[in-house]
Amino acid sequence: MSLLFPALATGSELPALRFGERTLTHAQLAAAAGSLAARIADERRIAVWATPTLGTAVGVVAALLAGVPAVPVNPKSGARELAHIVADSAPTLVLAEPGAELPAALAALRRVDVDPETDGAAPAALPAEPSPESPALIVYTSGTTGPPKGAVLPRRAIAATLDALEDAWQWTAADVLVHALPLFHVHGLILGILGPLRRGGSVRHLGRFDTAGVTRELSSGATMFFGVPTMYHRIAEALSDDPALARALAGARLLVSGSAALPVHDHRRISAATGSRVIERYGMTETLMNTSVRADGEPRAGAVGVPLRGVELRLVHDESGETIEAYDGETVGEIQVRGPNLFSEYLNRPDATEAAFTDGWFRTGDMAIRDPDGYVRIVGRKATDLIKSGGYKIGAGEIENVLLEHPGVREAAVTGEPDDDLGERIVAWIVPEHAGNPPGAEELADHVAAQLAAHKRPRVVRCLEALPRNDMGKIMKRSLQG
Known part of the structure; x- marks a missing residue:
C-alpha cells in the first residue's frame, strides 16, 4: 500500500x-x-x-x-x-x-x-x-x-x-x-x-459549531463544509437574516451532510437562499463510506447517491434472503455491502463478527430502495424503521420525508406500534411549525396518502415540542413511546 x-x-x-x-x-x-x-x-x-x-x-x-x-x-x-x-x-x-x-x-x-x-x-x-x-x-x-x-x-x-x-x-x-x-x-x-491530510490539503476545525465560524472560514479560502443535519438546520434557520452566510455557502465548492438524513425542507431552504445544493452520503462505523451523491451528480433530497468506487452494494429481502434485482423506487430491502472499505472484526467478539456477515456481505441493518438510475434512498433501520402494517412492509423514512414537505411540520419521526387489526399501525411524531396551531391528524394522513400509497398514511399523530436526538443529530426513536 x-x-x-x-x-x-x-x-x-x-x-x-x-x-x-x-x-x-x-x-x-x-x-x-x-x-x-x-x-x-x-x-x-x-x-x-x-x-x-x-x-x-x-x-x-x-x-x-x-x-x-x-x-x-x-x-x-x-x-x-x-x-x-x-x-x-x-x-x-x-x-x-x-x-x-x-x-x-x-x-x-x-x-x-x-x-x-x-x-x-x-x-x-x-x-x-x-x-x-x-x-x-x-x-x-x-x-x-x-x-x-x-x-x-x-x-x-x-x-x-x-x-x-x-x-x-x-x-x-x-x-x-x-x-x-x-x-x-x-x-x-x-x-x-484524515481525509484532507491524505489529499495533502487543509482542514480548519471550528472547535464548536456556529454559523459565524462557517461564514468566516468559507469567506476566507475554505472550499468545503462537512456537517450533520442539526448544523444544516441551524444554517437554514439563520439564512434569511444573514446575507453574509448565504454568500459564503454560495461560494463553497462542496457542502456535505451525513450521519442522519437531512430533512427535505432544509435542503430547499438552503438551495433557495444560496443557489447551492447539499449532497448526502451514507456510511457506518463498520463500513466507512458506502455511497454518495457525486460532486458532478444530481443532488436529490432524501437520496444518498450511488455506491462508491470499489464498493459492492445489494438490497436483500429481509425474510427470504433473496437479492432484489429491481431498481423500481419501491421495493424495500436490507442494504448489504462488501469491499475494501469494511472493518476487520469486532474486537474480542468473534460471535458478533460472524453474525454480521452473510457469504462475505456485511449486513448493515439499514433498509433502502433503489431508483431506476441507481440512486439509493434509505427508508430506515431494520430494527426500528421497518413497519409491517396490513401485510405491507413500509419504510419510515419515506413517510417522514413527505411529512416534512407539509408547511405545518418542522420535524417528523415515524414509528410503528402494535395494532390488533393491522399488526402495526403507523404513528407520526411531529414538531409543528406553529405550536399553537398544529396540523390535524386527518390533514396529515391525507397529505401522505396524496404523495404515497394510501396504506402508508399515519393512523396516529402525536405532537412534541422537540424530537429526542443524540449528539450527531440522529433521532432516538426508542425514546418515542405512546
Whole structure:
C-alpha cells in the first residue's frame, strides 16, 4: 500500500491543520507526529481522549504513523460506557491535550500529553508504512442493542474510503475543509481530519459549531463544509437574516451532510437562499463510506447517491434472503455491502463478527430502495424503521420525508406500534411549525396518502415540542413511546 499521508513524507509547507489560532503545516505535523510516534511505537494499543483540539489530531496521526491501534474516546461518554471501552480495548496509555482532565477510567493509565510545539522541536524520520491489513483505529459503536462494540478498522479501509471520496467529490490538495464535528467517530475524524491530510490539503476545525465560524472560514479560502443535519438546520434557520452566510455557502465548492438524513425542507431552504445544493452520503462505523451523491451528480433530497468506487452494494429481502434485482423506487430491502472499505472484526467478539456477515456481505441493518438510475434512498433501520402494517412492509423514512414537505411540520419521526387489526399501525411524531396551531391528524394522513400509497398514511399523530436526538443529530426513536 502507498503511504497513508504522502504530504507528510514530502515535507509540504502547505497548511495541514488549524484549530483556532494554532496551525501546523504538513512538515510541522510530520515533525510533531513523527516525534510522538517514536515515543509510542512499542505500545500495544493506545486511547486518545478525543477532544476537538489540535492535540487529538496530532495524537491520532502519530499513532497511525507508529502503526499502533488507536481508540478515540468520546469525552462525553458515561462512566459505565467508558469503563467498558477501557476494559474491552485494554489500552496501555492515553494521549491527551495538555491540561485536559481525565475521568477515573483513563486516569489510571499512563498518560502522554500531546504538545505539537514541544513534540515538533526537531524533525523526526517517519516510520516505515505498516501493513495495509494492520489495525489502525478501533472505533466503538453506539451500543443501542447492548454494550458498544469496537470495530477494528484496518489501514486498507481508511485509504480505500478516502480514495473513493477523492473520486466522487473531486477532492484535491487545493481543497480547504471546514468542520466542527467531534473527533471520536468516522465522520469527524476519518473524513474530516484524515481525509484532507491524505489529499495533502487543509482542514480548519471550528472547535464548536456556529454559523459565524462557517461564514468566516468559507469567506476566507475554505472550499468545503462537512456537517450533520442539526448544523444544516441551524444554517437554514439563520439564512434569511444573514446575507453574509448565504454568500459564503454560495461560494463553497462542496457542502456535505451525513450521519442522519437531512430533512427535505432544509435542503430547499438552503438551495433557495444560496443557489447551492447539499449532497448526502451514507456510511457506518463498520463500513466507512458506502455511497454518495457525486460532486458532478444530481443532488436529490432524501437520496444518498450511488455506491462508491470499489464498493459492492445489494438490497436483500429481509425474510427470504433473496437479492432484489429491481431498481423500481419501491421495493424495500436490507442494504448489504462488501469491499475494501469494511472493518476487520469486532474486537474480542468473534460471535458478533460472524453474525454480521452473510457469504462475505456485511449486513448493515439499514433498509433502502433503489431508483431506476441507481440512486439509493434509505427508508430506515431494520430494527426500528421497518413497519409491517396490513401485510405491507413500509419504510419510515419515506413517510417522514413527505411529512416534512407539509408547511405545518418542522420535524417528523415515524414509528410503528402494535395494532390488533393491522399488526402495526403507523404513528407520526411531529414538531409543528406553529405550536399553537398544529396540523390535524386527518390533514396529515391525507397529505401522505396524496404523495404515497394510501396504506402508508399515519393512523396516529402525536405532537412534541422537540424530537429526542443524540449528539450527531440522529433521532432516538426508542425514546418515542405512546
